[in-house]
Amino acid sequence: MxxxxxxxxxxxxxxxxxxxxxxxxxxxxxxxxxxxxxxxxxxxxxxxxxxxxxxxxxxxxxxxxxxxxxASKQELLEAVIRERLSSRIAAAADRVADHPGSCAELLRDVLTQWWSEVLRSDASGVFKLVIAEVRNFPEIAEFYFREVVEPGQRLLGAIVERGIAAGEFRDLPADSVVHSLVLPMVMLCVHKHSLGVCHPAEALSDPQRFIQQHMDLLLHGLTLPGPAPAEAPLP
Amino acid sequence: MxxxxxxxxxxxxxxxxxxxxxxxxxxxxxxxxxxxxxxxxxxxxxxxxxxxxxxxxxxxxxxxxxxxxxASKQELLEAVIRERLSSRIAAAADRVADHPGSCAELLRDVLTQWWSEVLRSDASGVFKLVIAEVRNFPEIAEFYFREVVEPGQRLLGAIVERGIAAGEFRDLPADSVVHSLVLPMVMLCVHKHSLGVCHPAEALSDPQRFIQQHMDLLLHGLTLPGPAPAEAPLP
Amino acid sequence: MxxxxxxxxxxxxxxxxxxxxxxxxxxxxxxxxxxxxxxxxxxxxxxxxxxxxxxxxxxxxxxxxxxxxxASKQELLEAVIRERLSSRIAAAADRVADHPGSCAELLRDVLTQWWSEVLRSDASGVFKLVIAEVRNFPEIAEFYFREVVEPGQRLLGAIVERGIAAGEFRDLPADSVVHSLVLPMVMLCVHKHSLGVCHPAEALSDPQRFIQQHMDLLLHGLTLPGPAPAEAPLP
Amino acid sequence: MxxxxxxxxxxxxxxxxxxxxxxxxxxxxxxxxxxxxxxxxxxxxxxxxxxxxxxxxxxxxxxxxxxxxxASKQELLEAVIRERLSSRIAAAADRVADHPGSCAELLRDVLTQWWSEVLRSDASGVFKLVIAEVRNFPEIAEFYFREVVEPGQRLLGAIVERGIAAGEFRDLPADSVVHSLVLPMVMLCVHKHSLGVCHPAEALSDPQRFIQQHMDLLLHGLTLPGPAPAEAPLP
DNA sequence: AATGAATGAGGGTTCATTCAT
DNA sequence: AATGAATGAACCCTCATTCAT
Known part of the structure; x- marks a missing residue:
């Protein structure tokens, strides 16, 4: 925390x-x-x-x-990106490992907490930075993929698939679901460092509230209506 | 002429x-x-x-x-951004005006078609450009907000609210719903011009498929389970 | 001339x-x-x-x-050296081709005139430049060798060997003779642009006179004493 | 020695x-x-x-x-040059003082041995260094002249003049003769530290041989043909 | 209207020199 | 005496902009 x-x-x-x-x-x-x-x-x-x-x-x-x-400005850029992204993925993995609840709860907790932290910290800017600079520095792409995109994808995809296998989630393509979950979070980070600075009065001005709403909407779309409603488990 | x-x-x-x-x-x-x-x-x-x-x-x-x-490189930048975003919003508004189906269908059609067009065209790059440059050129922010963010928000928000009022959608905050719908689309455009160029083999390599899946997931999360399931209306 | x-x-x-x-x-x-x-x-x-x-x-x-x-300061250096050395060697070869006199006269004329010209012109500075910079820019070495050292050596060596074969010169190693002839000329050029600038009052202050004396001394050491004294042919 | x-x-x-x-x-x-x-x-x-x-x-x-x-890089340069040149001239003077043979032998021995030593030692590099840097640091010029050029000139010039006076040498201007003798030696030193490093396969690759040939050629050009052949005195 | 030679301020990088430890 | 972190002036090179043609 x-x-x-x-x-x-x-x-x-x-x-x-x-x-x-x-x-x-x-x-x-x-x-x-x-x-x-x-x-x-x-x-x-x-x-x-x-x-x-x-x-x-x-x-x-x-x-x-x-x-x-x-050694150079470019090496500084690479170091900046490397330094800010390495540790955080591991933290998320730890959280997943020892989580007690259902898949929906797990997903909600991981996404809510992990992204809230990133969004609060300076590390959120790295997303904007990577987006803006990858094409000029292709070495960044490989690192970012190996260290951020793939581990994140794997982690969340596994949860989604577990939920499907357990009959908790509808049978949807896990990679798309993960993107629907995660891409708005990335945009939140990007927004914080671009438009958000210029135009603070806006619907994204309370990102925590949006994260909650987004998770609710997505989990509602993801879970099977029947036996085990994820957000209100029976006693 | x-x-x-x-x-x-x-x-x-x-x-x-x-x-x-x-x-x-x-x-x-x-x-x-x-x-x-x-x-x-x-x-x-x-x-x-x-x-x-x-x-x-x-x-x-x-x-x-x-x-x-x-007159200068900066003026060129401003012209570029202005030119690419003005006309497209109107096109979306037209489509909404004379649409026959339910709110879910309307939402799906508008989002699917409008974003598919944008994604296919060069205009998709403007999102990356705006993200990267607003903080250096704040005049861009105001224009972008007035011409893109607000009209889009108003347009889609109105549909969502109509759906809620009609009992077709769950009662959720319309602005958050719009963001959940739209932010991944923006990311798709951004991705096409940043990481997507460096690492083409990836889950986002078929954006049309993702758009479909995303709409299904979101509309499923949005609609009330009861009388009128949006994606399979009774005869 | x-x-x-x-x-x-x-x-x-x-x-x-x-x-x-x-x-x-x-x-x-x-x-x-x-x-x-x-x-x-x-x-x-x-x-x-x-x-x-x-x-x-x-x-x-x-x-x-x-x-x-x-394109860069270094390329400028390379161009400078190339430009000043290419044409002059050919000029010397021309003079050799249609020369009427004995080998001694030929040698004296070629060396005296060619080096006098070089010494008078800006091109003389190239020798100092090459000496000072080859080790930092090894590409210069190859060019200088191919374009200056080897052609010069070949040209003069051939005259010396012809003189030996004709019984006009003593039988000495031609390469050493050429060096004894030429190295002081090179030093003259170097001197003009280094010590000569700082200390004009000196024995090398009249290079033309030195060239004459040097040629006399060397040709006297080179020619056979017997039948055909090169510098004073009998009537 | x-x-x-x-x-x-x-x-x-x-x-x-x-x-x-x-x-x-x-x-x-x-x-x-x-x-x-x-x-x-x-x-x-x-x-x-x-x-x-x-x-x-x-x-x-x-x-x-x-x-x-x-105190500074420049002072280091000056110290380097001073240190390497001072002692050697005295050594040459000693050798001249107690030499038994003819002037030609004296000349040959002094030049051969002294320059061979210099060429073998690190001190040979000083010539290249002085050539390259005098114009930027004119104080070097004065020192070099006073400590190297003039003593050397005086020493060798005296031998040549003695040989002329003794009827051993032809009557030539001593300063020019000294230059004809010495300049190639200087070039040998310079060459060792410039082109010689880049292009080892060359006629100057055996400097000892060249020194011998050069002395033979020059002494032959210097001595009178008549009564006292310098290099083979009668018993 | 179009060109492209020319400019010069600006930015990345190096390195002689200093000074606290 | 010795170190090496820190400085900042200086230098190479770039590029937005201008202007004569």
């Missing part, structure tokens, strides 16, 4: 005091600070329109320092 | 003036050719990463000519 | 007058003007220490213009 | 504090190691194209340490 987000980095950390190992400690934190800055700017302005010096300045260092940690 | 021409300086003008006409027609089509070229390249590489000269070359003219028609 | 040197380019050619085809004519001359500027600066300061903008400014154009004609 | 190469290893054997001694010895040798590294790299790549950090790394120290011993 707790988001392991990077705490806000302070650009002017302890100038005079506690200077003993400050030198080393800074070095250890620099890459993450640069990645955070880069993510924010790449998501906001796009990769090409972001100047390397801006990234450095936002991370509180000078232009040259950026290049001590990343 | 004809553009005001400067007097023909061609000394050996043919009597029928077929060449002159071809020339004049070229001139009239220039802006559209430039817009087409710009759309393709902006969608592919992003606005900042596309060089003005590339656009010109793809349109078959020289760099300087581009600036005869558009 | 006449040096086909590039005339001094005027950086501000005819601003108002004769503007008809000035545009095109400039374009045709630009590459040569840039090559001249680049040669002068590369020879003076070395390749790495010369800024591309300096080259452009010396050629009377802006930084960007340089890159309209040469 | 003895090569004043990198100085000796250790005069001080100490009881007990071996590590401290090693450390101290390292410290004493640091400047020389840095000079060696700098010479090698400056000769190979040129001054401007050599990074200070490369020099440090090749000497086995860190970037900062270099600046403990040399």
């Amino acid at each position: 707790s988001l392991p987000e990077t705490p806000d980095s302070d650009p002017d950390a302890t100038p005079g005091a506690a200077a003993a190992t400050a030198h080393r400690r800074r070095k250890a934190e620099r890459p993450q600070e640069l990645l955070d800055a880069a993510l924010a700017l790449f998501v906001e302005k796009g990769f090409a329109a972001t100047r390397a010096e801006e990234v450095a300045r936002r991370a509180g260092v000078s232009k040259g320092t950026l290049y001590l940690y990343f | 004809s553009l005001p021409e400067t007097p023909d300086s061609d000394p050996d003008a043919t009597p029928g003036a077929a060449a002159a006409t071809a020339h004049r027609r070229r001139k009239a089509e220039r802006p559209q050719e430039l817009l087409d070229a710009a759309l393709a390249l902006f969608v592919e590489k992003g606005f900042a990463a596309t060089r003005a000269e590339e656009v010109a070359r793809r349109a078959g003219v020289s760099k300087g000519t581009l600036y005869l028609y558009f | 006449s040096l086909p040197e590039t005339p001094d380019s005027d950086p501000d050619a005819t601003p108002g007058a004769a503007a008809a085809t000035a545009h095109r004519r400039r374009k045709a001359e630009r590459p040569q003007e840039l090559l001249d500027a680049a040669l002068a600066l590369f020879v003076e300061k070395g390749f790495a220490a010369t800024r591309a903008e300096e080259v452009a400014r010396r050629a009377g154009v802006s930084k960007g213009t340089l890159y309209l004609y040469f | 003895s090569l004043p190469e990198t100085p000796d290893s250790d005069p001080d054997a100490t009881p007990g504090a071996a590590a401290a001694t090693a450390h101290r010895r390292r410290k004493a040798e640091r400047p020389q190691e840095l000079l060696d590294a700098a010479l090698a790299l400056f000769v190979e790549k040129g001054f401007a194209a050599t990074r200070a950090e490369e020099v440090a790394r090749r000497a086995g120290v860190s970037k900062g340490t270099l600046y403990l011993y040399f």
Whole structure:
């Protein structure tokens, strides 16, 4: 439930005091600070329109320092994407493993919680970033597919198929169902970093509410009407 | 329809003036050719990463000519977006006006046909473009909202609400329902121009099938189970 | 006999007058003007220490213009070396072909005249340039060998061997003789563009005189004392 | 006769504090190691194209340490050149002082041995370095002239003039003769560090042989044919 | 109207030098 | 004395835009 987000980095950390190992400690934190800055700017302005010096300045260092940690702007982009997506899929898998309820509940919980977390965190921007930049940097595509799309697809597809096999869900193509479930979530993330910034007054302004409604609608469409209504199991 | 021409300086003008006409027609089509070229390249590489000269070359003219028609690269971007989105919304509204069937059928037909057309056409790329560039060019946001988001929302929301009022649909918040219906369609368009190019072997490789499945799932979730099942009306 | 040197380019050619085809004519001359500027600066300061903008400014154009004609600074270097060495070897070969006198006279004339021309012209700087830069740009080595070293060696070696066969010269290894003849000439060129600039008062300050003395000394060491003294044939 | 190469290893054997001694010895040798590294790299790549950090790394120290011993990269260059040229001229003068034979023999021995040593040692690279960098660092010129060119010229010029006065040599301008003798030797050194690295298969690949042939040719050209053949004195 | 040569500000990257540790 | 993280000026190269033809 707790988001392991990077705490806000302070650009002017302890100038005079506690200077003993400050030198080393800074070095250890620099890459993450640069990645955070880069993510924010790449998501906001796009990769090409972001100047390397801006990234450095936002991370509180000078232009040259950026290049001590990343060989080029492009490598920084790749690192940014890699860093933000790797850990989260595993977290979702864990949640699925030890879940008690029905398939519908499992689906609802996983999607609601996992996506809520992503949406709250900076990682949500990665979707916009990948969408905008894959065609210019095809190496990103392969990584994103291997690390994000396929595991996610597999995880959710398995739940759907289990529900079908158990007679809980209607017999529908699992891959399409997963897309119907997930694509609006991705759009929510994308929206948060594009139109959502410019036009906050809108139906997507309360994403948590939409997630709930979306799950209700989809699970209602997915479950068999008969014996075991997923959202109100008999006592 | 004809553009005001400067007097023909061609000394050996043919009597029928077929060449002159071809020339004049070229001139009239220039802006559209430039817009087409710009759309393709902006969608592919992003606005900042596309060089003005590339656009010109793809349109078959020289760099300087581009600036005869558009004052700057940014104005070209704005024209591109405006041009591709204006007409399509009206077409959808027309279809809704004289539709015979139930609300579910109406919804299915409108969504299936309208989005299929968009997905097939170049206009699908505009979604990726808007997503990637709104934050850099906020004027785009307002236009896009006024011309695309709001009309679309109003149109579909009205159908949903009519269905609810008619007892055909469950009583759900219309705005969320519309989003559940539409956001995956938008993602389909985005996908076509980003990941879909890099990784064609995938579940979204047959978008028409997905659209069908998505509509089935959503309409099943939307309709009341009782008297009038939308997808199989009693004779 | 006449040096086909590039005339001094005027950086501000005819601003108002004769503007008809000035545009095109400039374009045709630009590459040569840039090559001249680049040669002068590369020879003076070395390749790495010369800024591309300096080259452009010396050629009377802006930084960007340089890159309209040469893809990179390195390509400019390669073009500079190629351009200055190709034609001169052929000129020497011509002179050898239709020479009337003895081998000693032939040798003296070829070396004296050819090297005097090179020494007077800007091309002399190429030797310093090649010496300083081959190890950084190995492609230069192959070109220089194929186009300069080997043809020169072959040309002069053939004369020496002819002289030996005719009983005019002592029987010495021709390659070493050629080096004894030629290496001081190369050094003369190098000197002109390195130490010679800093310390003009010196024994090499009159290179023509040195060339004469060098030829006399070497030909005296080369010729057989007996029947036909090359530099003073009997009546 | 003895090569004043990198100085000796250790005069001080100490009881007990071996590590401290090693450390101290390292410290004493640091400047020389840095000079060696700098010479090698400056000769190979040129001054401007050599990074200070490369020099440090090749000497086995860190970037900062270099600046403990040399105030700037340029001062390092000057030290490199100074250090390699000072001692050798004196060695040649010694050899001349106590030489028994004729002037021709003296000339041959001095040139052959001195230049062979230089050519074998790292010092040979200094010629290339001076040639390439004097114009950027004019202070080098004065030093090089005072310490290398003039002493060498004086030394050899004196021998030649002595030979002329003794009736052993023809009456030629001594400065030109010295140049004819010496310039090819300089070129040999230069060649070793420029083209010779790229194209080893060549007539200069056996420099010792060339030196012999060059001396034979030049001394033959220099000596009077008559009473006292220099290279085969009668018993 | 169309061209394309020319410009020069701008951005990615390098590297000599400094300084806190 | 030694390190190596950090800096920022400098340089190569690009590209939106202009303008003479």
